[in-house]
Amino acid sequence: MTADIAYLQNAQQALNELNDLFTAQRQAYAANPMPPAAQRQQWLKALRDLLSDERQALIDAISQDFSNRSADETLLAELMPSLHCIHYASKHLKGWMKASPRKVGAAFQPAKAKVVYQPLGVIGIIVPWNYPLYLAIGPLVGALSAGNRVMLKLSESTPATGALLKTLLAKVFPEDLVCVVLGEADMGIAFSRLPFDHLLFTGATSIGKHVMRAAAEHLTPVTLELGGKSPAIVSHDVPLKDAAERIAFGKTLNAGQTCVAPDYVLVPEERVGSFVEAYRQAVRGFYPTLADNPDYTAIINDRQLARLHGYLSDATSKGALLVPMFEQDQGRRMGHSLLLNVSDDMTVMQDEIFGPVLPIVPYKTLDDAFAYINQRPRPLALYYFGYDKAAQNRVLQHTHSGGVCLNDTLLHVAQDDMPFGGIGASGMGHYHGHEGFLTFSKAKGVLIKQRFNAAKLIYPPYGKSIQKLIQKLFIR
DSSP states (O other): OHHHHHHHHHHHHHHHHHHHHHHHHHHHHHHSSSOOHHHHHHHHHHHHHHHHHTHHHHHHHHHHHHSOOOHHHHIIIIIHHHHHHHHHHHHHHHHHHSOEEEOOOGGGOSOEEEEEEEEOSEEEEEOOSSSTTHHHHHHHHHHHHTTOEEEEEOOTTOHHHHHHHHHHHHHHSOTTTEEEEOOOHHHHHHHHTSOOSEEEEESOHHHHHHHHHHHHTTTOOEEEEOOOOOEEEEOSSSOHHHHHHHHHHHHHGGGGOOTTSOOEEEEEGGGHHHHHHHHHHHHHHHOSOOTTOTTSOOOSOHHHHHHHHHHHHHHHHTTOEEEESSSSOBTTBOOOEEEESOOTTSGGGTSOOOSSEEEEEEESSHHHHHHHHHTSOOOSEEEEEOOOHHHHHHHHHHOOOSEEEESOSSGGGGOTTSOBOOOGGGEEOOBSHHHHHHHTEEEEEEEEOOSOOGGGGGOSSOOOHHHHHHHHHHOO
C-alpha cells in the first residue's frame, strides 16, 4: 500500500511538472510571439554547434540503448541529416518568413492582399526509439524555424539518449523555449493530452490513433508520421545485382528498424530464385560475419526481438519457407532472413515488420503488382527498380504512397527540399524543409484597405442602379 501511494504521488508530481513546463512555454510565447529571423537563426546555430561538438557522446548513448548501434549508421542516418536540415533551414529561413503577396480581384479594388506566416505557439513532438536523434532534431528544426516553443517527448525505450538530449539541449536552450520530457508510456499519454498548438507524432499506426484521439479533445492539429508496409517492386528486366544491393541496404540499415524500410518485395515469379541468391550475396557482402560485428545493429530490446521471432514462428507454421542469411543470432543481433511462400493470413504480412525479415511475393505482370499494392493500406514509401522510363511513370500514376524512390531506397527522406509524410494509414501532414516551416506556421491571409472604400457601393439598402451594374459586371 505504501509503495502504491508513493507511485501515485510521484506520478502526480510528474504531471504537475509537465503542466508547469507547458505553461511556462505558453507564457514565453505570449511575451515574444514573432521572433525575428536573426533570433531564429541563432537558435539553429546553437543547435548545429551542439550536435557537432557532442557527436561522439550521442553515438555512444544511442549504441548503449540498442546494445549495439553501428557508429557509422548513427553518423549517416542521424547526425548527417540532422546537420543538413539545420543548414538548409538557416539558408532559406529569411525567404520563408517573407510575407507572400497575393492578387486582389477587380471587384474588390483598391486593396492589397498578402499571407503572413505566424508561429503557432507551443509545439509537441513525440519521438520514436528507432532514430531517437534525427526524429527529434528534424521536427525541432522546423518548429524553431517557424518561431515556436517546443516540447519533446523522448521514447522510454532509449533512456540513455533521452537523458543525454535532455542535458545537452538544456545547455543551449531555456526550458521555456525547448525542453525534453522523459518517462514511461503513461507520461506519453499525458503529453499527448496537452493543449498544444500543433502535435507531431512519429511511430506505429496503432499508437497514432490514440494520439489523434487525445489531440481531438483540444482540437489540436496533428501531423502523424506512421509506417505501414512499404513495398519494393523488382521489374522484369532490371539487373538483379543492382536491385538486390539497393534493397538490401534499405532493409539492413538499422537492422530494418526504419519506418521507410522495404517491408516486402514483389519479384517476377521467374526471377525469385535468382533474386534470393543476389540478395544473399549483397547482405553477406555488407556483413561478412554477424558475431561481434560492430557494423551490424542490434534489435532495440528483448520485447521487439520476441515480436520478430513470433512473426517467423507464425509464418513457418503456416507454410512459409525461411531463408536465413546467417547461421544464428548473436544476442539481440538478429540475423537477416528472407521469407518465401508467404500468405495474407501470416502476421508478418499484416503488421509492419520493423526488423531484419523480408518477405518475397512473386508476381506475373506489373499490373498484378499494382493490384497487390492497391488492395492494401497506402504505404509510407514505395520503391521501384527498373530503368524503363515509361514503366517508371506507370508506377507513379497507378500507385499511392507517401513518397517514392525509383531505383533506390530510403534516400528520399534525406532530401531537404522535398516534403516527407504519409497518406492514409501511413500518416497525415508533411514536414522537412519548407513544408516543415509551413506545418508549424499559421499562413494568415491579410486584406489591406486604406481610406478610400469602394465597397460601400454594395452596402444596403439594395436595388440601387450601381448595385445592378456591379451584378451585371461581376456575377456571370
